[in-house]
Amino acid sequence: MANRKNRKQCYNEAVSGKIGGIDLVHASNDNDHIINARGGKVYHDITKHSFLEIxxxxxxxxxxxxxxGLQKEGHPIVTVQVGDxxxxxxxxxxxxxxxxxxxxxSVMGIKMLPAKVEFGKRSDGSYYAEIL
Known part of the structure; x- marks a missing residue:
């Protein structure tokens, strides 16, 4: 049990820095995911994440x-809360x-998240996100 790291240790080792309070996460080789600052499981393999239902x-x-955030190789990810x-x-x-x-x-000190955000797709096929 001494070799097991707690959630905070794994998170601190996986965060490469912060920009305006946003964590920049990098992959570690010792397991398949990290827990981000909001408590979400971020897999190193982006294909293990489902797409947000839009x-x-x-x-x-x-x-x-x-x-x-942007995961390794620039893949966009979102952490959402549904109930607990x-x-x-x-x-x-x-x-x-x-x-x-x-x-x-965020770098300029304007914190827009957490917030309710509407995600959708316009008639021309482009996606949108609107902070409510």
Whole structure:
């Protein structure tokens, strides 16, 4: 049992730094995931994450978004809370610019998350995220 690391130790070893309060997480070789600052399990293998359910209609779906980030190789991820459950999902690549915008705002001291966010898809096929 002495070799087992607690959640905080694993998290601290996996975080490569912070930008404006947003954790920059990197993969470690000793296990298949880390727990992010919001309590979500972030797998090193992005394919182990399901995509966030985003409706194909103008009426989006609202989630309680705790954090967003870019995983290794620039894959966008989102940490959401549904009731007591905290879950990390993949987002389509279309959300990279939105995540970068939130990161830039955070560096300037503007904290937009956690917040309720509506995710949807416009009639032209483009994705949107609107902080409510």
């Amino acid at each position: 409706p194909d209609s103008m009426e989006g779906k609202v989630y309680e978004v705790l954090s967003v 459950l905290v879950q990390v999902y993949r987002l389509p690549q279309d959300y990279v610019n939105w995540i970068n915008h939130l990161r830039e705002a």
